Amino acid sequence: MSRILYLRASTSDQSVEAQRHALGGTFDREFSDEGVSGATLAKDRPGFAALLSYVCEGDTVCLYALDRLGRDALDVQATVRQLMDKGVVLDVRGIGPVGRGAGEIVVAVLAQIADLERQRIKERCDAGREAAKEALKATGRTHRGKESLGRPMKANAQEVAAWRRENGKSISETMEHFGLSKATVARYWAAANEQVSA
Structure with a gap:
């Protein structure tokens, strides 16, 4: 019966340290995926795949937030169900231990919210990119005043x-x-x- 910590940060400039600090306590084992997007399916992340093969009945997996499992609602629900089928308890900060029945309903709702947020982020990025292209074409500069799309050139x-x-x-x-x-x-x-x- 191990207490296991799972951490994930989407980009290389983010860190899992804030999650580790917020969760505190001691853990028997830790798995993490740094620089891995929440859009990547849980089973395709090296840290989470290792966690899945390590856990067994009676273990508790602790998470900073449900969206650390991912931002695809169906994948998150399937992942939670897979953990529950192994007899693993999922303990999410601010929610507590998630069990069958009502716990699964809470997970489904929160996973759907995470999925919606991912879609909103994508829409905002797409809209910003489109505005930048139009401004660049019209004025020679993006809507934020840059001379090109993407990273600025380091040299000519x-x-x-x-x-x-x-x-x-x-x-x-x-x-x-x-x-x-x-x-x-x-x-x-x-x-x-x-x-x-x-």
């Missing part, structure tokens, strides 16, 4: 490629000269060569 691709060509330098030497990553130099080089051959 044409200048980097021209410097490398004129000086006969390798990608490594070009990286060092401009302070860029290997992938960035290679991408700039490929783009410049495509334009030359076009």
Whole structure:
């Protein structure tokens, strides 16, 4: 009868530390998925897959919030049912232990809310991207004043490629000269060569 902690943070700039701190207490085992989206099915996350093969009847899995299991309502409900079928108790902060019957209804409602929130986030992102494209086309800048969509360029691709060509330098030497990553130099080089051959 183990007390098990499961943690998940969606992006690499988030941390599971806040979840661990909020849950406090001592745990016999901990599983985590850092930098893994809630849209990824629970069984496809390495940390959660390891948890599923570890748990057995009588264990308690503790979560910071139900959406740590995921943001797809059907997947969350299936995951909760899978844990319950193994005889595992799910203890969610702010809700408490979730059991069969009423507990499953609560999980279904909360999972649906998490799913709706995921859809809202996607809609907001899509709307923002569309507004940025339209503004960029009309004014040369996005609605937030940026000169391009996505990450700003660290250097002028044409200048980097021209410097490398004129000086006969390798990608490594070009990286060092401009302070860029290997992938960035290679991408700039490929783009410049495509334009030359076009």
